Structures are given as C-alpha cells and as structure tokens.
Amino acid sequence: MKLVVANESHFKYAQIICDTIGESAKVRGTGIAKRTPEYIQKKLSNGNAIIALDGEKFAGFCYIEVWGHEKFVANSGLIVHPDYRGQGLAKTIKARIFELSREKFPNAKIFGITTGLAVMKINYELGYQPVTFSELTDDPEFWKGCQTCKNFDILTRTERKMCLCTGMLYDSEKKEKDNKKKEITSKSFKRLKSIKETLFLKKKK
Numbered sequence: 001m002k003l004v005v006a007n008e009s010h011f012k013y014a015q016i017i018c019d020t021i022g023e024s025a026k027v028r029g030t031g032i033a034k035r036t037p038e039y040i041q042k043k044l045s046n047g048n049a050i051i052a053l054d055g056e057k058f059a060g061f062c063y064i065e066v067w068g069h070e071k072f073v074a075n076s077g078l079i080v081h082p083d084y085r086g087q088g089l090a091k092t093i094k095a096r097i098f099e100l101s102r103e104k105f106p107n108a109k110i111f112g113i114t115t116g117l118a119v120m121k122i123n124y125e126l127g128y129q130p131v132t133f134s135e136l137t138d139d140p141e142f143w144k145g146c147q148t149c150k151n152f153d154i155l156t157r158t159e160r161k162m163c164l165c166t167g168m169l170y171d172s173e174k175k176e177k178d179n180k181k182k183e184i185t186s187k188s189f190k191r192l193k194s195i196k197e198t199l200f201l202k203k204k205k
C-alpha cells in the first residue's frame with residue numbers, strides 16, 4: 001500500500017472516489033456533503049490531498065480544505081474502499097493528512113464535522129476535542145457544503161448552532177499551552193520529588 005500526496009496523475013480516480021463516498025453514505029443512511037468528480041479533481045491537483053493505492057487500485061482518500069483566510073483547515077472527504085476497511089488504513093490516511101495540514105498551514109486550527117464513530121475516535125487520538133459549532137469557522141462557503149446533506153434542514157432550523165454531526169477541533173496554539181502546562185507540572189513534580197529525597201533520604205543515612 002502506498003500513500004502519496006495526490007496530483008494530476010490521479011485524476012482517473014476522481015470518479016471511483018465520488019462513487020465510493022456516495023455508496024457508503026447510502027449504506028450508512030446518514031447525511032453527507034455530495035462531491036462531484038470535478039470537485040475531487042481540483043483537490044487532487046492542488047497538493048492538498050492524500051491518496052492510498054494498492055498497486056493501481058484505489059484504496060483510500062482524504063483532502064484538506066482551507067477556510068476563513070487560512071485561519072481554519074478541515075480534513076474532509078475521508079473514504080476507505082470497502083475492500084480495505086478494518087485494517088487501520090483510515091487511521092494512517094488521517095495521520096498523513098493531519099501532518100500535511102500542519103506542515104502547509106502551521107497557524108490554522110484543524111477541524112472536522114462528522115457523524116462517524118471511527119472518525120471521532122481517530123480525531124480524538126490525534127488531539128482533536130469535541131466542540132460546539134460556534135468554535136468552528138464561520139466561513140459561509142464551508143457551511144454551504146452541507147446543503148446537499150439530507151439533514152441540512154436541521155442545521156438551518158438551529159441557525160447553524162447544531163446538527164447531527166459533531167464538531168471536532170485541533171487548536172495547535174491551545175495544545176502548545178497545554179503541553180507547556182504539562183511540562184511545568186512534570187518539572188514541579190520532579191523538583192518536589194528531589195526536595196523530598198534530599199530531606200528524607202539524607203536523614204536516613
């Protein structure tokens with residue numbers, strides 16, 4: 001299995017990507033934003049997508065979308081062909097697209113909306129947190145993507161505050177602060193331990 005950053009040479013896979021996304025949505029019975037082969041081709045050509053191939057056979061796909069003047073990016077359209085599911089491929093693709101997003105858009109918050117448990121699990125492991133829609137991009141173009149989802153009426157009725165999807169967000173700035181806090185906690189703990197050792201262990205000698 002090879003995972004690569006997609007380019008024009010992968011245009012021939014646009015149709016199978018759309019078909020696999022559409023068929024899987026039908027099977028799941030949940031809503032999904034529809035994508036055309038032309039839309040997928042755009043994603044394949046701008047260096048913002050990862051495609052997984054088993055030889056020449058299509059195995060999986062995911063792409064980056066940029067919103068709100070690069071303040072936000074979303075990792076969207078994750079799909080694994082049914083023949084390759086249950087082997088950790090979605091996890092690997094998501095990790096690669098996450099890495100690519102951080103490389104290309106280091107200052108952006110990374111987010112996604114999903115009804116899928118598998119995606120929630122993967123995102124959580126990558127460091128995403130569940131959030132309300134108010135924390136996500138307010139770029140109307142992003143939310144327009146939901147128009148083709150069968151649950152769009154819910155999103156409209158709630159004035160875009162909630163829907164069946166769960167919003168998940170990776171905020172690199174907040175993550176760094178949290179890591180620093182953890183570092184401080186671990187440093188303080190080590191210092192405390194050493195003070196205690198000096199006090200108590202020396203006395204023992």
Ligand SMILES: CC(C)(COP(=O)(O)OP(=O)(O)OC[C@H]1O[C@@H](n2cnc3c(N)ncnc32)[C@H](O)[C@@H]1OP(=O)(O)O)[C@@H](O)C(=O)NCCC(=O)NCCS
Nearest residue numbers: 024078079080085086087088089090091114115116117118
């Ligand atoms: C969802 C999908 C991408 C998962 O692909 P996959 O390669 O089989 O997933 P992985 O093998 O990497 O599994 C990742 C994790 O999700 C879990 N998982 C996979 N499919 C699952 C499912 N249908 N329901 C619940 N959990 C699932 C796995 O057990 C694994 O969890 P673990 O690390 O705790 O063991 C694939 O089934 C698919 O393309 N589905 C249709 C499209 C879709 O739903 N896309 C998401 C749109 S929001």
